[in-house]
Amino acid sequence: MSSLLLKLAGPMQAWGDSSRHTRRETRLEPTKSGVLGLLAAAQGRRRTDPIEDLAELRFGVRVDQPGVLTRDFHTAIRWRDGVAMPLSYRYYLADAVFVAAVNGDDDLIESLASALRRPAFPLFLGRRSCPSSEPVFRDVVDEPVEQALRSAPWEASEWHRKRLGRHVSLLAYMDAPAGSVGEAVHDVPLSFNPERRAYGWRNVAEFSVPRENPDGHDEMDFMSLLGG
Template sequence: MTTLLLRLAAPLQSWGTSSRFVRRTTDRSPSRSGVIGMLAAAQGRRRTDPLEDLLELRVGVRVDQTGQMERDFQTARTRDGSTSMPLSYRFYLADAVFAVAVEGDADLLQGLDQALRAPAFPLYLGRRSCPPAGRLLHGLDGGTVRERLTAAPWLASPYVQRRHTGASIDLDIVVDCPADAEDAELVRDEPISFDPRERQYGWRTVHRDRVRVANPAIVAPTPTTDPYDPMAAFEEIS
């Protein structure tokens, strides 16, 4: 099995799966529907185009940098200024970084890798006001979603890595799993249609866990082949 690794980072991200009316919330990690929507945009698919092949992909997310929740609100009036519209609240994740592994058919993933290098439509992380920043693609490789998320280096910013004093860190992961898996959790985040006239989302099951990765900001001491032994001189005298 082949897996594509992505780094999703930006000043602001927003991954809503339960937004309603004037309150537009965000989850704490990228949604499956948001990731698949970004891949479809890179390929140049319209919102009314089918998604069957993309729905076969398995997605996993590792929270490399949690960021913080931010709230914004917007006001609006009618064009003549006579009527005020309701306040609209929007929530974002600021300064967050995620490692996202996408597992599936090798030919499909190779095509997605090429599409992400020259996307047909602009890419954004949940909302159009949230374009990705920094290096997005981190390579195609063998292995499952969990194996890639375990083996991939910590992708947090250098500042966050330096502030963490430990040689390793435990990171949360959210991975697609079968419905009968132990500790499976239901999430309504499976895109059926992005058609604006009839958006549809189904249920999927995920498993939450933690993996430990090394902190690249901590340099391990180089072992010496001939360590100094202060007691050696006494042993020679005796």
């Protein structure tokens, strides 16, 4: 089975998995439900269409540029009658860059890759107010999720690379193998139907991906400065 690689980059992103009422959170990395929703939009699926085939895809994401957590004080008025809506706080990631991978049946992966090249609907990074700043499709590779994320080029901006040292370690997350221990995340989409949205649980495993950074600076040896 092959893996589809995506680049998720934009001025703002928001990947909530536990937002409630007037406080709309975001995780620090894309959710499975958010990325599968993006793929469904690229294919032109309606919210009421089945998504079982997408939910079965193995998923992983690598943090190439973590971005900055930003809070927005949100106000709104219902346009039909002018009634003010409840005030809310909404959280975003500013200037973040991620590489995501989904792995599954070759025919489905090729279909998703084709859809990303010419998406049926606009593609958003978690919320409608967060469009992608560049094409999402990156590549299709004959590798499982973990190896695909280890092999994919580092997509961080040049200005971000210059802030780091010459050796970096990128955090990555993926669906944990059956029977293994990991963080329990409630973000597996069972239905996007607005009248009965439903999500399931998955275990998430964390790993790191080392990268050489020729644009980085030499790390200072603080122990030598202290005479250690």
